[in-house]
Amino acid sequence: MQNIRTVTQNFDFHTHQFLNxxxxxxxxxxxxxxxxxxxxxxxxxxxxxxxxxxxxxxxxxxxxxxxxxxxxxxxxxxxxxxxxxxxxxxxxxxxxxxxxxxxxxxxxxxxxxxxxxxxxxxxxxxxxxxxxxxxxxxxxxxxxxxxxxxxxxxxxxxxxxxxxxxxxxxxxLNYQPLGYNLLADKFTMPELQKLYETILGKELDRRNFQRKMLSYGILNKLQERKTGGAHKAPYLYEFNLENYQKALQNGLFGGW
Amino acid sequence: MQNIRTVTQNFDFHTHQFLNxxxxxxxxxxxxxxxxxxxxxxxxxxxxxxxxxxxxxxxxxxxxxxxxxxxxxxxxxxxxxxxxxxxxxxxxxxxxxxxxxxxxxxxxxxxxxxxxxxxxxxxxxxxxxxxxxxxxxxxxxxxxxxxxxxxxxxxxxxxxxxxxxxxxxxxxLNYQPLGYNLLADKFTMPELQKLYETILGKELDRRNFQRKMLSYGILNKLQERKTGGAHKAPYLYEFNLENYQKALQNGLFGGW
DNA sequence: ATGTTAGTGTGTCATATTGACGCAATGATA
DNA sequence: TATCATTGCGTCAATATGACACACTAACAT
The missing domain is CATH 3.90.79.10 (Nucleoside Triphosphate Pyrophosphohydrolase)
Structure with a gap:
């Protein structure tokens, strides 16, 4: 039986041509x-x-x-x-x-x-x-x-x-959730949408975005609203960690 | 102005701890x-x-x-x-x-x-x-x-x-076409479907598969049929190279 | 205090896409 | 010539999508 020495004796390990x-x-x-x-x-x-x-x-x-x-x-x-x-x-x-x-x-x-x-x-x-x-x-x-x-x-x-x-x-973005690592713990839907829009480089319809995002079931809607803005106070959301992880694993569907 | 020598003099390049x-x-x-x-x-x-x-x-x-x-x-x-x-x-x-x-x-x-x-x-x-x-x-x-x-x-x-x-x-498979590199130049729809099913590890509906695949516009239907099988002779298809390349670039949409 | 404004919550509707299935046609085999 | 598995082509209900209407509200200017 040949041993490894025989096998490799002609192989040029030591020229360093393979040292990257x-x-x-x-x-x-x-x-x-x-x-x-x-x-x-x-x-x-x-x-x-x-x-x-x-x-x-x-x-x-x-x-x-x-x-x-x-x-x-x-x-x-x-x-x-x-x-x-x-x-x-x-x-x-x-x-x-x-x-x-x-x-x-x-x-x-x-x-x-x-x-x-x-x-x-x-x-x-x-x-x-x-x-x-x-x-x-x-x-x-x-x-x-x-x-x-x-x-x-x-x-x-x-x-x-x-x-x-x-x-x-x-x-x-087309097959996994995103946002948990980039946003604060509590965030508004418009903030999440802006994030998506920025990454995609295009605008999305506010209402359709919300519908789709909610359909994934990875968000918890809070009773709290974000005040201080110059307009109607938007609700705050947080990610549902359990479902978010699941979605990361299994993937979402439907593109943007 | 410091030169690169000053900058690197304390950095340990030569211990080979970074030679992978x-x-x-x-x-x-x-x-x-x-x-x-x-x-x-x-x-x-x-x-x-x-x-x-x-x-x-x-x-x-x-x-x-x-x-x-x-x-x-x-x-x-x-x-x-x-x-x-x-x-x-x-x-x-x-x-x-x-x-x-x-x-x-x-x-x-x-x-x-x-x-x-x-x-x-x-x-x-x-x-x-x-x-x-x-x-x-x-x-x-x-x-x-x-x-x-x-x-x-x-x-x-x-x-x-x-x-x-x-x-x-x-x-x-969810966002780009596949098949051109794996199949012969001419192939039948059932063959293409089998390929998808094998990779996905699950069966797909024959009719819905065909509808979706044709909708991508990456196939040319030939007049020729594949004879020799024990049943009704299926049509042969070939890939429309131009559209196939485009689809590779731009992506498809909708998952399986 | 009041109206204005811009951003927000929620819902509708037509259309497109999807999933599930029916049925007739066909080509080798018995 | 009948049988059978497979193929071509189609239907239909359910669901998802895209486009849009309307009412609500918090801050600001007057």
Missing amino acids: HISLDCVVFGFHDNQLKVLLIRMKYTKEWALPGGFVKEDESLEVAANRVLKDRTGLDNIFLKQFKVFSEPQRSDRNPAVKDLIDSGSNPDHEWFNQRFISIGFYALVDFSKAEPTPDFFSDLCAWKTLDEINTLILDHSQILNKALETLRLQ | HISLDCVVFGFHDNQLKVLLIRMKYTKEWALPGGFVKEDESLEVAANRVLKDRTGLDNIFLKQFKVFSEPQRSDRNPAVKDLIDSGSNPDHEWFNQRFISIGFYALVDFSKAEPTPDFFSDLCAWKTLDEINTLILDHSQILNKALETLRLQ
Whole structure:
């Protein structure tokens, strides 16, 4: 019987042609002022904006690593997180020439590391805007929420990652509930609708939205109303956690 | 102004605590005899069954690597491929004790490599069963199609990967067309329906299925009928490629 | 205090979609 | 030529959807 030595003796493990660098990038969504926001960091040296991210330790799963990164960036635990795509184009780590010069200059011993191709796992996260405390990391001097239209160029392929995250979120809206992780505990129907509209990028009929949303059975209507607004006080709702979880598992149906 | 050297001087790049091993695993689906089949390989040394997979070269994207792997396994180019999840649990590379002994024995210099945790990107692929030529790789002595109920234990967490692929496929069925990559050029409505039923794991009403499928406008009905069966000869259909592509892009609606 | 205004709660109605089923036609087999 | 399982094509009630009407109310300006 041949042993594993025989089997593998011709296989070229040790040339390092298969040693890849892994990172993860997080698209962190929050909802505030009836607007969808994304958490970004600004690089210390180049002042470019980027998605928060990090590396994966050898004893961590990606999910654990992403949670660690987001705990660092927001102070929050148990964030709603989902892998959505891996980005691995060989050119994805190519910087624009000006930035590359900056990095290569100063006889920096780490520029080799920086110029490697990283295979990056994209996560999107949904967090309660009001509870997050944006905190920069080792490479950045700023961490802040940005609305989508405030975001111009991002580092590397991060714009592409952001767009894909949005696209994924839009798709998921069609077969799973959303809102629990983005809204306060109590919220109004118009607030929930605005959230949906912002993500979908289109307006929805107020009355039909309510009908459909209620039909899912994931909301508890409260007696309380939200006062202080300039108009008729809307009722407050909360999610029915039990049914919400079930709906996450089993899926909803009907698109928007 | 601080330069990048200052920025990174305290960051521990070089401990290798961030050097991960990457692999990819493919769940290759085919359809034959009205049954869904999955392509598996059998390991030379341990005789365990596994999903076909491979490593990613430093100048390849994941997609290119997966195409390379599948070209090797099936002889086919331009296979329909989709990432669906990354598997990264630290224990995922732990083998069962008996197998581990086999691998560690024989003073095999590569057993360290084999016992590493690999972060593996899961792909699923849809291929025309009749055109694929299953071919084992360097580590395997057999490559063959298996129906789902013929599959028992797979190596490592490959069963989990397979299940997740199936689950993903089921979900995708709700918002994108399927069939072009799995069926022959011409096919009958009952064949298409069987495909859907097999993936969903439940039966569908023949007449309602046809109505819904036709409503998508992705089929061309041919004048030809399929003879040879023991009963009334069903019409043949082909996919309307233009509309099929559009539907892939824009999505369908309504679930099963 | 009163009217205005914009946002809210609730309901209606025509139309489209869905699920469940009927029935005649057909092609190999007995 | 009869049988039988399967196919093509259709019906109908129930349900879901999209578009819209109308009354209500909290804050604000006058």
